[in-house]
Amino acid sequence: MNNKVKWGIIGPGHIARKFAADLLLSENGTLHAVASRDADKAKSFADQYKASTFYSDYESLAMDSDVDVVYVATPHAFHFEHTMLCLKNGKSVLCEKPMGMTPLEVQTMIAEAQKRKLFLMEGLWTRFIPATEKVLDLLADNAIGTIINIKADFGFNPPFDRNHRLFNKALGGGSLMDIGIYPLYLALLVSGKPDSIKATAKLTVTGVDSSCRMDLTYKNECRANLLSTLEEETPTEAIITGTNGYIKLHTRFHHSKIITIEMNRQKKEIVLDYNNFGYLFEIEEVNGCLMEGKTESVKLPLHDSLALSHMLDMVRKNIGLY
Ligand SMILES: NC(=O)c1ccc[n+]([C@@H]2O[C@H](COP(=O)([O-])OP(=O)(O)OC[C@H]3O[C@@H](n4cnc5c(N)ncnc54)[C@H](OP(=O)(O)O)[C@@H]3O)[C@@H](O)[C@H]2O)c1
Incomplete structure (x- = not known):
């Protein structure tokens, strides 16, 4: 990959705005496409954050052959579905936290990424601050x-x-x-x-x-x-x-x-x-990994996301939250 990493964003809500603002500051990445369930919202987000294109459904973005990596920024309950959609269409993924709702979801996402030799990371920006x-x-x-x-x-x-x-x-x-x-x-x-x-x-x-x-x-x-x-x-x-x-x-x-x-x-x-919203560090980590052909970050490996998911599960069992 010689040029800038081309990003897609799914779920242009509260956090995606901050992320996209930081992506504008990135040396190695650029926003290529955004997808919202609402075409007007996708267009205005694309205009504001200088995306080359926009979609009114998530699947079309996942199928865009120009996208290298997708930032999944929908509510937690959809991380599994939207990450799997991207992986199955050959896209690497940065998935917002928590990576899945259960360890089984996280394990399945990891297995899919590994099977397809695609990059996958949880958006735990804290690690790179x-x-x-x-x-x-x-x-x-x-x-x-x-x-x-x-x-x-x-x-x-x-x-x-x-x-x-x-x-x-x-x-x-x-x-x-x-x-x-x-x-x-x-x-x-x-x-x-x-x-x-x-x-x-x-x-x-x-x-x-x-x-x-x-x-x-x-x-x-x-x-x-x-x-x-x-x-x-x-x-x-x-x-x-x-x-x-x-x-x-x-x-x-x-x-x-x-x-x-x-x-x-x-x-x-x-x-x-630092003079950004704090997401630029994770963005550059993903760019760097993709440019080096890595499928996971050494700093935030997938086994940490799985371990974290197990910890969340242990807490949920304690408090009776299912
Ligand atoms: N890293 C951080 O600092 C940080 C901070 C806040 C949140 N987050 C994470 O980011 C994720 C999104 O949080 P957010 O506060 O940005 O959420 P949000 O603004 O409420 O929603 C994000 C987007 O998800 C899409 N979406 C898809 N299906 C939806 C549904 N059934 N109901 C509602 N929205 C749906 C919507 O986009 P369209 O309608 O345009 O398709 C919406 O704009 C969460 O998982 C959260 O944990 C991370």
Whole structure:
């Protein structure tokens, strides 16, 4: 692939707008096509974000032979269907989080991509944010010693709307699948898959979790105390504590621009600023992988997405959410 990577976007909603704005800044990628179920919406999105073409159905985009990779940005419950549509039409995929609603869906998506030798990655942009990269470097250097605790919360207070994807069960609603995935991913990234998870939740009248507390334990005695909530604005910070100190990812921790590290009672603040919505880093990771002919990212491998899906499943079983 010599020229710029040509992207397609399926589901031009809230997040796709930010993604497309960042794609305009990309050195190695360009927006080729967008598909909405509404032709006018597709056209206006294409005009605003300089796509060469647009479609009024998702299948036509999946069949466009000029598209190299599709960003699937529909609500959670459709990630499986739309990713499979793209893969079966020979397209690589960056699928928004969570990659599927169940481990079986994720496993099936991975198997399809592998069978067809296509690139597949979950849109966990957190992994590529400079602050996350810095934290991983510090941990690899054993900067704070052995990790003993991870504390992370993610909370905001949207108005209740039974039809919105956050509260609508058919669209995969609830705090866990939408934002609880970020603290869980941080724990996975830092300490791996836990040995057990205990979780409690409050459910809405629509049958999804409005808040979810998760306690993870590891054989090496590391623990993680995590929270997601749609009931209150919480600090949305993360603190990783080790035997020699701690690292704090400042709010919002999943795309932080500031970290603090404290060791031997000495505090140091590190600013890792960036001038985009934060999606440019994952976009360039995908571009790079495609240009090198890779079918998955070393930084965000498919087995991490599967492990994360199992963790979400463990939580759901605990809180009785199916
Ligand atoms: N990475 C992040 O920071 C981040 C942030 C927010 C959300 N997300 C993820 O991105 C995904 C989309 O979130 P969003 O907030 O952008 O959602 P949204 O705006 O509510 O919906 C995205 C688009 O999905 C399409 N869609 C297809 N079938 C639909 C259906 N039955 N009901 C509603 N919409 C449908 C719609 O596009 P058309 O009608 O135009 O076809 C809609 O504009 C979610 O899975 C979420 O987890 C990620």
